[in-house]
Amino acid sequence: MDLGYDLATAAGKIIRESPGIFSSDKAVPDAIVTASAVATSATLVTLNTRQFSRLRIPGLNVLLIDQQATDWVPASP
Numbered sequence: 001m002d003l004g005y006d007l008a009t010a011a012g013k014i015i016r017e018s019p020g021i022f023s024s025d026k027a028v029p030d031a032i033v034t035a036s037a038v039a040t041s042a043t044l045v046t047l048n049t050r051q052f053s054r055l056r057i058p059g060l061n062v063l064l065i066d067q068q069a070t071d072w073v074p075a076s077p
Contacts, residue, residue: 003032010035014057021054034060 011031015022022031030051037044038059046052049064 007032007035007039010039018055021051037061
């Protein structure tokens, strides 16, 4: 997906409406990924449970992966 005007506008809106969630130096890339997931009806899969567990956006499906879980299996090299 290209980062066009509509996606950039949606990412900006996400940042404005979620200032406590999207306020770090990674706010723009995270908001672009989030807006892309909403626009494509994709599931956003993330290890960033602290940030994305607080996010409430209509149409966004988030799958949070707990890095500390006992059944976590890292990918093989």
